Each structure stands twice: as structure tokens, then as C-alpha cells.
Amino acid sequence: MGKSQCWDEAGLKRGPWTPEEDQKLLAYIQQHGHGSWRSLPQKAGLQRCGKSCRLRWTNYLRPDIKRGNFSLQEDQTIIQLHALLGNRWSAIAGHLPKRTDNEIKNYWNTHLKKRLSKMGIDPVTHKLKTAILSSATGDSKNLSNLSHVAQWEKARLQAEARLVKEAKSRNQNELDYSLETQAQILKELNNNNNSGHSTKFARPRCLDILRAWQSLLPNQYDGILSCGGISNINFLNSTPTLTNMGTMDFNGVTGQCGSELDEVFEALNPNNAGFEEAADDHGDVDIDDGDVSDTWITQISNSTENYVGISKGIWENNDDHHDHEINNKYFNNDVLKFLSF
DNA sequence: AACACGCACAACCGCGAGAAT
């Protein structure tokens, strides 16, 4: 195919755009639309190839582009989406209003990737670097924390990816629905936070799985996201307490939602090893109002390798002492570090 | 003051997919 590379075309300018060129391009597109990019430069009086014009427009001149520093919320969204989608920058950009794929890509490569690496997390796989894990000479406490953080994130992503995949198979639009749902919930949570407590972190990542899950069954469990209200979490303190953490209420859905919940929990804990002994005779998590917390507590005490994802479950239960002990101990030490990296 | 170095970001490049012919 004799594809012509516009960069090779004689007489065309390359390199940085001048303000005059920007003005010409902007004025032309505002008046006529871009139409065919190939023919645009000549019509607009630019000594550039169409491709160069298109890039300049989409990455810089477009009026709906937001420039400037990325917010913490955007950071988290990018990391989360990258874990799910990989280097599909355009797809990631699709969920970050007013940000371009090029900008996100640059930001990832210059900031986020390094940040994750510093945390000991492989920015490609989002897994803990084994080299760090295997190191016997490092700070064992920090390594332990990193391990838990990475494990939780891995489990969370597995669950989310699975749920999204399943949703997608039911409806091609489910992925967008899930993310839009998350965005809407986040917006509501932000509004809630702004009107009441001020919080350092707007997004309770612990709800991500629930959101994805809710997206699968939006009509059946309307009340599900009343659980774990972020407004109850005060991140402003240096040693935050998780007051009233457990508000997840399975009343009325117990039994009906058991299988779905099991799927989520199995995804959270793919090996499901700890649950088998801790939960019930079925070798699985028994989802009953009241014994959920016991399951977690047993799980935590049996295997510290599995608690991170669970400790973010912030379940309502009938054992407040254990709840707060667990939440304060693990959530504060590990999850918060992840959130505040 | 001059140079080296690293960082951030805009721009370039090549490829593939899909539309048009």
C-alpha cells in the first residue's frame, strides 16, 4: 500500500507550532470544522501536513481540554483504569473528562509509573515486585505492608475485571455503565463529603467492587451502597479512626445474594483457602447477616496473607470490638498507605 | 558563568483498522 507519510512531504514544516500557526488552525476549524485532515492544511493556509494538524488540535488546541496538574482523584482513576485496561490510553482518557490520551500517557510515564515503582509495585502488572519481596535485607515492616497493599489491589482488580467482563457479556454497554455508575457515586460521595466532613480522599476504593457488583444487579440491591459510607471515614487525622465503619446491611438480601457475594469474595481471595475452614461446610464463604464478620475475623487470624482485601470490606457485624481492632490495625496501616502514596 | 544532567511534555513515527472506491 503506497501510504504516504506526511512527514516526508517536501516543503512542509515540522517541529513546534508557533502561535500564528495555532491561530490559523483554530480559526479555520472554528469556522469550517476540520473536515478532511488531509486537505485542511492547504485550506487553512498552513505549511503542515494533515496529521500534524490533527495532533495539534486533538492534543492541544481543542477547547474542551483541561490542562494543568492532575488531581489525586485523577491519579487514582488512571492507576485503576491502567490496571484494568493496560496501555489503552484512549480508553483511559475516555473516562477522564477533558484529558487527552497523550497527556495521560505522558503523565503515566513521567509520574505515576515511577511512583508505583517506588512503592515496589510493578507498573506494568500492578503486582508487587518479587525482587523486593525476596529481599531479606529490607525493612520488613514496609515490605510486609507493600505486600498486603499489592495483594489487596490485585484481588480487587481481579474481582472488578471479572465482574466487568461478566457485565460486558450481558450487555456491551455494561462496562461504561459500571464506570459511569462509579463516577456518579463518586460525585454523590463528594457532594456528601463537601457538605459535611471534609475528607482528604474523596474516593473510598473499598467500594469499587461493590460498585461493579451493583452494576450487574442494579435493580435488585438498591440499598447496597449505603454500606461503608465514606463520610464516616476521617482521613484528616494522621492516625485516622474508622468510626462506624461497618454499615453493610445484608438484611433482606441474605440468601438471595449469597451466590453473587460468594463470587465477589472468591475473586477477592482466589485461593479461597482461609475461608474453607472458617466459614461453613460448603467450603465457601457463608453470607449471612451476622456471621460475616466472624468469617473475616477467623480469616484474618488464620492467615494474615488474606486480610487486606477483606479488611476493606468494612462489614457490619455483631462484634464491634473485633471490627474496630481489625479496621484500625489493618486499614490504617496498609490501605491508607496505599491511598496516600 | 558554563556545562552536564534529568525531567516534562509536545511532537513525531509507524502500524492497524475501517471506510471509501
Next chain:
DNA sequence: TATTCTCGCGGTTGTGCGTGT
């Protein structure tokens, strides 16, 4: 159906700027 064209995407490069020596 085959070929050509256009566009969009993701990886890479180039350049300007700030900082340290």
C-alpha cells in the same frame, strides 16, 4: 473482492527548561 485512503492509537523521540556542579 481488492486496493487505496484516512484516521486513530500507542510507542518513541526531540526539545526546552530547571537544577546541580
